[in-house]
Amino acid sequence: MNWLSxxxxxxxxxxxxxxxxxxxxVVGFAISGAVQAFVPKRRMAQVMGDDGPASLARAGFFGAISSSCSYAAAAMSRSVFLRGAHITAAIAFMIxxxxxxxxxxxxxxSLMGWQFVVAEFAGGIVLIAIMALLMxxxxxxxxxxRLREAASDNDDVSNDDVPSLxxxxxxxxAAARFxxxxxxxxxxxxxxxVVAGAVVVWVPQSFWQALFLSSGDQVSWLQMIENALVGPLVAVFSFVCSVGNVPMAAALFNGGISFGGALAFIYGDLIVIPMLLVYRQYYGTKLAVQLGAILYIAMALTGFLIDVVFTLGGWAPEATAVSVGSMEFFKIDYTFWxxxxxxxxxxxxxxxxxxxxQPAHGCHHH
Incomplete structure (x- = not known):
């Protein structure tokens, strides 16, 4: 393939x-704006105001039905946090x-098989649980x-006198917040x-394969651990988004990364560099670093644990010949409509x- 193609x-x-x-x-930012405009703080505090199991379960349910990309999910997570949700519940919502x-x-x-679907959803619950324990x-x-209290002093999010729906x-x-x-x-x-698209096309698959331990046809414990640790880091520096990570994970899995490593890579879209910069805008540098570290540890542990369970159970899938460029983006499907x-x-x-x-005033960002 020449450079022009x-x-x-x-x-x-x-x-x-x-x-x-x-x-x-659009959905994510619209919901974020609506939450900020119409949801009183006392109601959010009642629904997701602590880090208990019931609050986290509700946060997970509301997050799942909100269905968004990582950037919009971060905005929604910040909104529910400022409206009174516990920070752990807000992060669970984002996950x-x-x-x-x-x-x-x-x-x-379509790209990786039913095993990855089951593992993704089961792992998502495990990821939230581990994140909550770490938090x-x-x-x-x-x-x-303290950050929320400072925001309340400089913003109208503390006002419970919300308008009618x-x-x-x-x-x-709500539109101004949007x-x-x-x-x-x-x-x-x-x-x-832009960076994710360039990385997917220009970085050869051999480069990614060199980053992961491989033990041949039989996956070893050492490979499981190393691949789960490296998977999210590759996501961080490849700038993958919530679309690009799946075809790229399929290519990595086909190239030799373990089942859990591929899963941890998929979760890594929440700690890519642009997302870390978003966290920095929302919460400041120190809290962004701490949040990124907690999410990374939770992703690596989740990938390893799911890998162990599926391998011992005999459910881990075999690699299939899927290329990064196999996803067809433009067609008349649900995305189009x-x-x-x-x-x-x-x-x-x-x-x-x-x-x-009056213009909407956001919280003062560090």
């Missing part, structure tokens, strides 16, 4: 990733919104709480998609945001 494939992949993510971004969603299951099934043991919950002024406020979230991190989203509908909704919200009587 590779350039064309790169542009196609970048456009395809953006196309696949479009409707999910579920990216890893416990139906459309991800369809993509995994309780080592997490900076008090620092997050049928109020035009309320939807103007526009604010877009303006805050659209550059990080674009950078992430959802993009059509939510592009109109997004443009409507953007226009409505211009009618807001």
């Amino acid at each position: 590779m350039l064309g494939e790169t542009l196609y992949t970048i456009a395809g990733m953006g196309w696949k993510m479009l409707w999910a971004l 579920a919104a990216t890893n416990l969603v139906i459309e991800l299951g369809f993509v995994l099934w 309780k043991s080592f997490g900076p919950a008090r620092a997050f709480e 049928f109020s035009l002024d309320g939807w103007r406020m 526009a604010m979230d877009w303006s805050m991190i659209w550059k990080d989203i674009v950078i992430g998609i 959802l993009n059509l509908v939510f592009t109109v909704i997004g443009l409507g919200l953007w226009r409505l945001s211009k009618q807001a009587s």
Whole structure:
């Protein structure tokens, strides 16, 4: 393949990733805006106000039905946190919104087999549980709480006198929040998609294979551990997004990475460099680093544990010849119709945001 055809494939992949993510971004930011405008803090505190099992289960359920990409999930997670959710529940919401969603299951099934679908959903629950244990043991919950108190002093999120869901002024406020979230991190989203598309096309598969231990046809315990540790790190530096990680994980799995390593790589879209930069904007540098470290440890442990269970149970799949470029992005399917509908909704919200009587004021970011 010459450089001109590779350039064309790169542009196609970048456009395809953006196309696949479009409707999910609009949905995620729209829900984020609606939460900030219509949900009173006392109600959020009642539903997800602590880090207990019931609160985490509710956070996981609401995240799963919110169904979003990683960037929009981060925005929604911040919104529910500022409205009164415990930080651990807010992170559980974010994990579920990216890893416990139906459309991800369809993509995994088509490219990697049913075993990855089952492992992804079971692992998502395990990931939330491990994250919660790490947050309780080592997490900076008090620092997050102080950050929310500071935000409440500088913002109207502390106000429980929310407008009616049928109020035009309320939807103007939600639309203003929608526009604010877009303006805050659209550059990080674009950078992430561009770099991920370039990495998928230009970095040879042999490079990724060299990063992982391989023990031939029989996966060893050492390979399981090393692959689960390296998988999320490869995701961090490959800038994969919530679309690009699946075909790339399929290529890595076909190239020799273990089952758990591929799974940990898929989870890694929550700690790619653009996402870490988003966390930094939302929570400050120190908390972003701590959050990234906790998520990384949880992802690696989850990948290893799921690998052990599936290997001992005889359910781990065999590698299949799937190439990175095998995903067809542009066709008349559910993505086409959802993009059509939510592009109109997004443009409507953007226009409505211009009618807001007062500009939305976000919390002061570090």
